[in-house]
Amino acid sequence: MDPRTNPYAPGAGLRPPELAGRDELVERGAIALDRVRNGLPARGMMLYGLRGVGKTVLLNKIRTDAEARGIVTASLEAPEGRSLPEIIVPILRGALLKISSAAAVKSRLFGILAAFGKAMKLKFNDIEVAIDAGPIFGVADSGDLERDLGDLFVEIGAAAGREKGAFALFVDEMQYIKKDELGALIAAIHRIAQDGVPVTLFGAGLPQLLGLAGRAKSYSERLFEFVEVDRLNEAAARAALVDPARRLGVDYAEEATMRVLRETRGYPYFVQEWGKHCWEAATATPIGADVAEDATERSLHALDASFFRVRLNRTTPLERRYLRAMAELGPGPTYRSGDVADLLRKESSQVAPVRASLIQKGMVYSPAHGDVAFTVPLFDGFMRRSMSLDD
Ligand SMILES: Nc1ncnc2c1ncn2[C@@H]1O[C@H](COP(=O)(O)OP(=O)(O)OP(=O)(O)O)[C@@H](O)[C@H]1O
Ligand SMILES: [Mg+2]
Incomplete structure (x- = not known):
């Protein structure tokens, strides 16, 4: 589709074409x-x-x-x-x-x-x-x-x-x-x-x-x-994706919509990113599942290079190892600090300063005593893609 009319707005604080679910x-x-x-x-x-x-x-x-x-x-x-x-x-x-x-x-x-x-x-x-x-x-x-x-x-x-x-x-x-x-x-x-x-x-x-x-x-x-402020529920995520295109005469096939909702899990930033790439990849309406698949690859690539990467660039090597160990434990959303320390073959008290500085930088937070979670959605997948546990 014409990039000049691409309605989606992935970015920090950018007004979305459809303020869905709020x-x-x-x-x-x-x-x-x-x-x-x-x-x-x-x-x-x-x-x-x-x-x-x-x-x-x-x-x-x-x-x-x-x-x-x-x-x-x-x-x-x-x-x-x-x-x-x-x-x-x-x-x-x-x-x-x-x-x-x-x-x-x-x-x-x-x-x-x-x-x-x-x-x-x-x-x-x-x-x-x-x-x-x-x-x-x-x-x-x-x-x-x-x-x-x-x-x-x-x-x-x-x-x-x-x-x-x-x-x-x-x-x-x-x-x-x-x-x-x-x-x-x-x-x-x-x-x-x-x-x-x-x-x-x-x-x-x-x-x-x-x-x-x-x-x-x-x-x-x-x-x-x-x-x-949480991710969008299904109806809202659907509206955030589908409505901006529909206003321009472009529809999504149901399988394409489902694919995007599954990949983005309803996180607004990701819906914008996927929407943008679906639009870029599509040549006809309705946008089909093959386009959504293509868009998934392009979106992850774009996120890895920017949204995720800029955050990782603010960390030290020790902090990155901590984040990578969290990711090793799976998608979370919460992790036991003790488990992270175990994976790093350290005592909790030894890694506590690293954990504290990651909290200070806004990379992770502690939802409950002894727990830790990423502040960036889907960051675990990015960490697994970008480095190995022994790096
Ligand atoms: N309700 C919504 N419906 C559709 N898209 C949305 C909605 N809210 C935000 N977005 C889109 O999500 C992206 C992120 O929005 P925003 O920058 O406000 O997030 P944030 O919570 O402030 O993130 P950060 O913590 O990084 O500052 C933007 O591209 C915006 O257009
Ligand atoms: Mg913000």
């Missing part, structure tokens, strides 16, 4: 937003799940819906190894520009943000913000992240709320925020939620986010709705 989650987000805007208690959402299940896409959708409601939003992706204050200041500055308030209110907000940046600069010296010497408000400038973030949110929320709006902060890859900074962010939201300030937080991250948030602040689970 209506209920989108609606839950919309309810939370409407409640916040109307001054009612509401819990922000924390979306957690494996790589490529569609967390970023969902977060972006909820954000677009928020903006359509006149809610002021700001969104950031937590990078590995940088401080939260450093990244949040420029992002909040962008949000302030969108608050249509009187000039005096605006200049107060910018002044307070500058003071926040300055106080944080003293503490986290990696932060680069243009700091104007303005009037001193004595707000958000104590240098205590939790308190200052709370102050800032109160000010922004009050300004946004004046026009029956609200302020919503969206944070992606939240598992990369350092523990004390995550605790400060959650505590700041907690404080303002109690005061009825129209501010809310939507986050997304790998499955370890659940435990990280709980350990940072034990009341996290009451403050936020933790929602697992």
Whole structure:
């Protein structure tokens, strides 16, 4: 088929041609937003799940819906190894520009943000913000992240709320925020939620986010709705594959659809990848089983060279051996850490640092004490294809 019209969108955070199977989650987000805007208690959402299940896409959708409601939003992706204050200041500055308030209110907000940046600069010296010497408000400038973030949110929320709006902060890859900074962010939201300030937080991250948030602040689970974003059920995966092509006059034979659903197991990223390759390989409609088979080969090849490979490239040789040993134990999804250690002919305590660094890098997580699992779906197959246990 014509590559110019290929509708599929494999990629990070790329809006899919069909946002399948997420209506209920989108609606839950919309309810939370409407409640916040109307001054009612509401819990922000924390979306957690494996790589490529569609967390970023969902977060972006909820954000677009928020903006359509006149809610002021700001969104950031937590990078590995940088401080939260450093990244949040420029992002909040962008949000302030969108608050249509009187000039005096605006200049107060910018002044307070500058003071926040300055106080944080003293503490986290990696932060680069243009700091104007303005009037001193004595707000958000104590240098205590939790308190200052709370102050800032109160000010922004009050300004946004004046026009029956609200302020919503969206944070992606939240598992990369350092523990004390995550605790400060959650505590700041907690404080303002109690005061009825129209501010809310939507986050997304790998499955370890659940435990990280709980350990940072034990009341996290009451403050936020933790929602697992999982692979698509059969009907949704089918819609994600079939509907975009059908809109362009191209159908799938049932065997082809079944083949793709089986290979992708309903993981959204993989459905996009397989759809793209089916389209590329097909010469006529309906797309048949032979095309799906061809697409499987092309898709695995593409995944091995990019989606899987970029993740493996971030690991050390020791970490790769650990991952390979996990894969040796089969498709999982969970593995006993002890079994992995046995395969490596080591004591659990000897491999614990490797396991910890893999968790830190977001390659694996621990679903329960003593268990370990890949954060990337189908990674076990890739590991078996790409190296042997003795490498
Ligand atoms: N509901 C859906 N229906 C169809 N395709 C989807 C859906 N959600 C996401 N996708 C597709 O899946 C891919 C991955 O989406 P996204 O980047 O949002 O995943 P993610 O969970 O944020 O992954 P990561 O953990 O790697 O950041 C994209 O190509 C996107 O178009
Ligand atoms: Mg993402």
